[in-house]
Amino acid sequence: MNRRMKKLVSLMISLAALAGTLPAQAQLRLTISSGVTDPIPIAVVPFARAVPADGGVDVASIIQKDLESTGRFKGMDRRDMINTPTTFAAVDAASWKQMRNDYVVVGRVTSLPDGRVKVEADLVNALTGVHMDSPNSTAQPDNLRMAAHRVADALHQKMLGVPGAFATKIAYISVDGRPPNQKYELYVADSDGASRKRIGSSNLPLMSPAWSPNGEWLAYVSFERRTSAVFVQEVRTGRKILVSARAGINGAPTYSRDGKKLALTLSGSNGNLDLYLLDLGSQQLTRLTDDPGIDTEASFDDKGNVYFTSDRSGSPQIYRLTPGSADRPKRVTFTGSYNARPRISPDGKQLAMLTLADGAYRIAIQDLASNNLTVLSKGRQEESPSFAPNGAMLIFAGRERGQGVLQTVSTDGLTTGRLDADAGEVREPIWGPYLP
C-alpha cells in the first residue's frame, strides 16, 4: 500500500468511526475520485484540544479532509510529523518546508466562559515563513464540526482566492426497496456527509427538494396525498406547510433569491405545464409562461430572471424570461437535442444543466457570456446539478452499478468526488447556502 492509499484508508476509517456515533442506517461517505495532478501539499497539525468541551472532535482532521475533498490539496500524514506545534510562534517554517509542505496550519480549540467553544487557526506559508491568516470561529459544543468547516472555508479562500463551501449542508432524496414497493426519504446532511438527519418519509414519491436562500427551509414535491403537492418544511423544527395542491401537477419548486417567492410548475386539470410565481407572503399566484409545451424546472439568476426547461421547440431546451416583462422567453441553449434542469451559478455567470451528449445524459456548464457549453461529467445517466454557494463546485446525481450515487465536480472540470451511501439509492442532491 502506498502512502496515498494508506491515507485514503485512514480517512475512510476516521469517517467510519464518526459514522459510529450516528444511527445505524445508511450513511454517506465522502471520497475523492480524482484531483488535480499537482495538489498543494499542506500540513494540518493536530489542534490543541479543549477537554472535555470538544467532545473528542478532531478539528484538524475535519479541516484537512475538507481541503482534500476539493482535490486541490494533499494533506501531510500525521504520523510523519516530527513535532506538533499549536501556535504560530512555535512553527519552524523551514522544517515543514523541508518535509515538502507549501503551507502549515496550526490551531487551538478553547472553551469560552459562556460554554461555547472557539476554533482558532494560523496559516503559515512554509516557503517564506510568513503568517498569512488567523481565521477563527465560535460555536456551541455540539456544533463544533461546523466551526471547523468555517475555518476551513477561510483557509481555502486565503490559499485559492475563493472561499470553500464546507460550512454548508446538502439535502437529497434516498430511495429504498424494489419497485413498486419503494420508500422515499428526504435527508439533510453536512457537506461532508456527516450529521445526517431525515426530515421526511413517504411510501409515495418525494422529489425536487429546493433550499430557501437562508438555509432554514426546504421546498419539495410530495405525492403523499396520491397527487402531487408542494410543501415547504422548516429544517430545524420539522414544521411542514402545504403551499400548493392544485388540480394537476404541482412541481419543480424553486425559491427566488430573496426567499419571498416560489416558482412552481402547475398544469391545471388539462395537463398543460406552465410556470407560475407564488408570493409566499400574499399567496398571490402569477403566471409566468403560457405555452402548450412542457415548461418546467425554473431557476432564478442573481438579477431575478427565470431560466427554465421548455420543449416548445420540439425538444427540451433552456429558455430565459424576465417576470413582469412582455418579451417572449429567449432560448439560451443551442448545443444538442436535450438540455434540461437549468441552475444558475451564484454570480449569475454560468448555467449548469443536464445535457444529452454522445448518447449519455451528462452534466454540462455553459458560460452565459460566450454561450460555450462544456460537458463536465463522464457517466451514462447523470442528473440534477446544483451549485455550491462558492460557485466552484457542483453536486449532482450519478449512477454506479445500477445504484444512484451523489457526485461532485469542480466547475473547471478538474476534480471530481463522490458521496456514497452504504444502502439504498440517493439522488437529487441540492447544495445549501453558507450557514451563519
Added chain:
Amino acid sequence: MKKSVAFTLLVASLALLAGCPSKPKTQPDQQQTPTTSSNTSGLDTSPVTSDETAIQGPSGELLSQRIVYFDFDRAEIRADSQSVVTAHAAFLSKNAGVKVRLEGHADERGSREYNIGLGERRAQALRRALLLQGVAEAQLSTVSYGEERPASAGSDEQAYSQNRRVEIVYLK
C-alpha cells in the same frame, strides 16, 4: 380524522377564494392557509380529491388489461392498445358512476421534472381518447409520477418499455 379536517378547511378556503374575483386578503402569516390563488389566468384551481382508493374494477379479457404502453418520448396511443382503450371507454360510458384515475409514467432517462411532464402528456392522451369515446369528464382524473414509480427496475430498453405507461386505476 385530523387529515380530512385539514383537507376540508383547505377546500373551504379555496371555495371562498374561488367566489372572490378580486385579490385575496394579504395573509402575513403564511403558516395558516397557504393554498390560495388569484390571477391564475385560466388555471383550474379546483381542489384535488385524495381520498379515493383503488379497487379491483371490472374483469374480462380486455378490461383486465389496465396498462397502456408508449414509445420513447411519445404520447400517442399505439395501435396495439386501441382495443383495450375502447373496452374501458365502453365500460365507463355504460357505468357513469364509475371513476378511474389515469396514472402516467416515464422511463428513467433525462430530467425528473421534465419526465413528470411526459407522464402527464401520456395520461392526458388517454384521457382525451376516453372522452372522445363517450366517457364523462367527471369520471376521469390524471396524475403523473414521471420516472418516480417504475414498474420495472433496471436500466435497459426492456425495463424502459415497461415503465413508459399509463395505468388505469378504478376507484371506489
